[in-house]
Amino acid sequence: MNKQKRFSDAEFDAVECSVSHQSLFDCLTKDEINMLDEFKSCLTFKKSQQIFNEGNYPLGIYCIDHGKVKLSHSGEDGKMQIVRLATAGNIIGYRALFCNEKYNASAIALDDTSVCFIPKDVFMKVLSLNTQLAQNFIRLLATDLRKAEDHMTELAQRPVRERMAKALIALRDLYGLVKGETTINVSLSREEIADIVGTATETTIRLLAELKNEGIISFSGKKISIENMAALEKIAHCYQPSYQYSR
Amino acid sequence: MNKQKRFSDAEFDAVECSVSHQSLFDCLTKDEINMLDEFKSCLTFKKSQQIFNEGNYPLGIYCIDHGKVKLSHSGEDGKMQIVRLATAGNIIGYRALFCNEKYNASAIALDDTSVCFIPKDVFMKVLSLNTQLAQNFIRLLATDLRKAEDHMTELAQRPVRERMAKALIALRDLYGLVKGETTINVSLSREEIADIVGTATETTIRLLAELKNEGIISFSGKKISIENMAALEKIAHCYQPSYQYSR
DNA sequence: GGCGATTTGTGATGTTTGTCATATTTATCA
DNA sequence: TGATAAATATGACAAACATCACAAATCGCC
Numbered sequence: 001m002n003k004q005k006r007f008s009d010a011e012f013d014a015v016e017c018s019v020s021h022q023s024l025f026d027c028l029t030k031d032e033i034n035m036l037d038e039f040k041s042c043l044t045f046k047k048s049q050q051i052f053n054e055g056n057y058p059l060g061i062y063c064i065d066h067g068k069v070k071l072s073h074s075g076e077d078g079k080m081q082i083v084r085l086a087t088a089g090n091i092i093g094y095r096a097l098f099c100n101e102k103y104n105a106s107a108i109a110l111d112d113t114s115v116c117f118i119p120k121d122v123f124m125k126v127l128s129l130n131t132q133l134a135q136n137f138i139r140l141l142a143t144d145l146r147k148a149e150d151h152m153t154e155l156a157q158r159p160v161r162e163r164m165a166k167a168l169i170a171l172r173d174l175y176g177l178v179k180g181e182t183t184i185n186v187s188l189s190r191e192e193i194a195d196i197v198g199t200a201t202e203t204t205i206r207l208l209a210e211l212k213n214e215g216i217i218s219f220s221g222k223k224i225s226i227e228n229m230a231a232l233e234k235i236a237h238c239y240q241p242s243y244q245y246s247r
Numbered sequence: 248m249n250k251q252k253r254f255s256d257a258e259f260d261a262v263e264c265s266v267s268h269q270s271l272f273d274c275l276t277k278d279e280i281n282m283l284d285e286f287k288s289c290l291t292f293k294k295s296q297q298i299f300n301e302g303n304y305p306l307g308i309y310c311i312d313h314g315k316v317k318l319s320h321s322g323e324d325g326k327m328q329i330v331r332l333a334t335a336g337n338i339i340g341y342r343a344l345f346c347n348e349k350y351n352a353s354a355i356a357l358d359d360t361s362v363c364f365i366p367k368d369v370f371m372k373v374l375s376l377n378t379q380l381a382q383n384f385i386r387l388l389a390t391d392l393r394k395a396e397d398h399m400t401e402l403a404q405r406p407v408r409e410r411m412a413k414a415l416i417a418l419r420d421l422y423g424l425v426k427g428e429t430t431i432n433v434s435l436s437r438e439e440i441a442d443i444v445g446t447a448t449e450t451t452i453r454l455l456a457e458l459k460n461e462g463i464i465s466f467s468g469k470k471i472s473i474e475n476m477a478a479l480e481k482i483a484h485c486y487q488p489s490y491q492y493s494r
Numbered sequence: 495g496g497c498g499a500t501t502t503g504t505g506a507t508g509t510t511t512g513t514c515a516t517a518t519t520t521a522t523c524a
Numbered sequence: 525t526g527a528t529a530a531a532t533a534t535g536a537c538a539a540a541c542a543t544c545a546c547a548a549a550t551c552g553c554c
Binding site for chain 2: 073075076077079081083094095096098099101104105127128131134135137138139141142143144145146148149150151152153154155156157158198199237
């Protein structure tokens with residue numbers, strides 16, 4: 001793709017993991033890319049390993065080269081809430097870094113995952129040099145914030161069944177389908193789905209069984225397929241009360 | 248405060264509304280302040296008037312000179328969720344601007360409010376000139392995002408009574424007390440409190456009455472006092488189940 | 495392959511909470 | 525000030541959902 005200059009293998013790796021997927025780093029100059037390359041390191045995590053841990057201070061940011069990650073925040077009684085999901089090309093760990101806070105959520109690999117770690121100092125240096133990069137992160141944060149606000153409103157107002165439908169659609173949108181199959185390309189436990197939807201694990205199990213009975217989804221273990229997207233979207237969008245008060 | 252140069256009255260106003268309250272604009276040079284001054288305009292809103300409206304495109308940002316503002320997002324069935332509250336010195340309207348989106352929430356004055364409007368072009372220009380300003384907004388957004396994530400988790404996991412206690416404490420922290428009194432310095436309807444807590448208006452009314460009976464708060468109309476902060480904090484932090492299953 | 499641990503599934507149960515109806519109080523404005 | 529609208533309050537009730545208990549299936553690992 002980039003024919004103007006031959007990169008060494010190491011450099012090319014960094015370009016891979018920062019630029020190829022993500023428009024965020026499009027704006028970097030060669031010098032800036034080289035700065036990042038010099039200090040970046042590539043790390044791999046097996047499924048269910050922690051990439052960073054809620055309560056620790058951030059040391060840098062992580063660009064996901066390939067794999068899937070959940071950002072899981074612990075509630076007061078220890079129950080987890082998944083506040084964001086990430087996939088190849090996404091960056092994680094930037095929020096805490098930007099306000100010098102402890103991580104508010106743990107990042108856990110949902111799959112074997114490889115990431116590119118950029119140390120705090122180098123990243124912040126490049127951020128201060130490149131106005132466009134700063135604006136790209138501003139846009140990213142502002143988008144995250146809108147999503148969070150929408151999610152807050154749904155959690156406060158919408159019933160579990162509707163949130164479940166929305167979550168299944170969102171999972172398919174983010175992770176797509178396993179190629180050659182109709183199953184959503186992410187493997188989540190019932191508990192993890194519950195932590196996305198914001199409900200009890202048992203309720204999630206019952207609700208998935210219900211949707212399966214209705215022919216809207218099908219599943220075997222953690223492989224979930226959407227069989228009737230129109231019906232699922234209907235549940236997700238327009239909430240039909242499942243009961244009517246007598247009149 | 249700023250003795251280095253005499254400002255005209257108009258200039259001084261702008262400095263007042265952008266710099267005096269808020270550290271966000273500390274980093275501006277004189278030239279940058281002058282740019283903002285030249286194009287800013289001051290607007291006033293009476294209680295319950297809209298400053299901007301969900302669904303419209305932003306034309307600039309608003310710095311609150313004095314007053315109080317709610318940012319209220321409409322749920323699917325039209326029920327409102329208050330996603331942020333703002334007071335003098337805060338800035339509003341920046342989120343939508345940063346990602347070129349429609350406003351995701353309406354800004355409504357909770358009190359007679361005066362704001363300083365800075366048009367999009369000028370603001371974005373200054374933002375691109377001043378790296379420190381960009382980083383300040385990055386920090387602001389990152390902080391907003393953490394708050395939103397915490398709130399999401401609470402909405403998903405904590406009972407209404409606990410969220411109500413948290414909300415009352417947050418209101419006192421943000422708006423303080425009416426001077427010479429013990430009442431929280433903001434006037435909200437029961438419906439607005441419900442839209443903060445994420446519950447039905449009737450539930451809010453009942454819960455406030457309950458807290459009043461317990462001597463934890465007192466109120467007359469919209470004037471609410473916290474009578475027993477320790478007890479309220481206990482409700483807010485450590486959730487004690489109000490029932491026990493038989494064993 | 496088999497054993498223990500984890501995950502998934504199911505039933506019973508009752509709390510929490512929202513909804514509707516309606517009264518009462520408070521605010522608004524001619 | 526009085527009429528009218530809006531906000532607050534209260535009761536009845538049922539749905540939504542969590543919790544606990546325990547059974548069945550699946551997974552991980554030696």
